[in-house]
Amino acid sequence: MSRPPWSARLLGPVVLLGVVLAGCAAPPTVDPAAPAEATVAAPSVLPGQAAQVRREVAARLQAARGAGEVDLVEQTAVGPAAALELLRLDVDGPQPAALALDDGSVAVLVGPRTDGWPRWFAAVTDPAAGAAGPAASVPPDEPPDERSDEPSDEPSAVSGPGGELPVLELYDSADVRSPYRLGGRMTLRPGAELPAFPDARAGAVSLADGTAAEPAASDDDADQDGDAAEDGSDDATGPGDTAELEAVLAGLADGYASVLTEGDASPAAAEFEPDPFVEGVLARAEAERAAVAGVADTTVTHAPFGDDPVLYAVEGVEGDVLAVTAVETVTTMTVQPGAGVLQPGAEVREVVGIESTDGTLTTRSVAALAFVVPAERGAIRLVAVGEGLVAADAT
């Protein structure tokens, strides 16, 4: 039998090739992508979310003021902000024409890294941008290519055209199913400088979230609050500094309350930079005493507001810490028997509802205070204040 020609022998492999190629033609399949393992906790809020939260809180607060509903206020505000709002509600009742908070542009957004609740974030308004509605410059919510602790290009504080000062707003969410509530609004002091914070899409290191008596003291908090040792090597505060910093933060409200009471004579005076707010409070207390001298005895006490020494604290890129606390001031004026009557000022008169008293007049005010604790642990400086009367009583 003769051997077939080479070309005939080629036919077999060619057919085989065709069959193999056809065999490649399996239908494409789709498989779920493996979720990325998060090595660093995400920030509590992304810029787009923050803008939405601020709009919603402003709308809810306006609705609560309009309806005059205590429940609505308590669902929308917490801490010092709630105390201030509830007093206004108590005095003014429903305010259908109430204005909404400005939910415009923010110059700085600070979202602490966390994977749990409660959580919070801070926003510094940008009065230079005007109240032109939601921030057009809010960056998208895509995470950055690399989580970087490089400071953002955003200015730390800016003033409006008419010298209007930026406002530091705090928002707090108690649990995953609850909305953010307004925790406080503090006006930045003229010339105040905030620490530089990491990009808002990367998040900053949280040191306190207002839930623990000692900041980041519990194991859970140590995990979820992004303590320096837990959260990566890019944090400015080393493990050795943490205990010292916690002690500084824990004593912040007590120390400042002492300074407000005693001025330079306070043992804590050296811990704080001298600031006009302390001078103003001391001068006001002295003026009130002088105004009623011979008629009433006046006592003024300052003490930390609420149960937590520090409401919120977050670390900047260079290790400076922004810490927010609140101090309650109680002023009691007791008329000396037969010495006359006290005539409260307009604001207090509006709350107590009487023109004068020959008994005791007590007023309570709360000041939300934002401080910067320098990385080198120098003098702590006050950068923002939001204060107001929260109660008054006359007997």
Next chain:
Amino acid sequence: MVPRVVPTAVAALGLVLAVVGVVMLTVQAPSQQVGGAAQAAPVLLTAPGVLALTGEAVAVDVSGDGFVGLGRTDEVARWADGVAHTRVDGVGEDLEPDTTVVDGDAPGLVDPVADPGLADIWLQEQAGASPSLVVQAPGPDQTVVVVAGSTASVTLTWQRPATHPGAWPLLVGGVLLLVLGTAWLVALNRRRTRRDRPGRRDGRVAATARGPR
């Protein structure tokens, strides 16, 4: 001598493979979308990684009143903790959503289903009549949640720029075989033509005629 049937078969096979390749790229091209309808009843959420199934945009459409939200997977898991829901685990061989019903337990602090928009965990959200959401570039750590009535239907559609993986090899291989077979046939024809040329036949005759001299 190679029979003409061999190159003819090669060319024919190439033609068939090329046609099959073209058909796979056109008429029989795989769908550029996968997915389909699923029941929320009343909560539906996608399992980790499922949203990024194809790496392309995902559309979520709800028939009827409801809520659609996009959130981080870990936060959504906390939000849905203890809530009965339908979980989309992927896409089955029929390219329809593959779902699992997850039983709930005691409700948490707040019934999240009553007002899912209350939570501030959503990166995108839509609520109202027939809400829909398009997630342009879903990440593997993102999850979609749908809350809707029991009669509502949820349609999840993943974009998929897919081509049949064998189509181009078949087309290219087929064309090569077709060219090879055709060239082979042409070569055979030329050889035969040269063999049958009159000049060569005359030469043979002439030589034959010269032989007896």
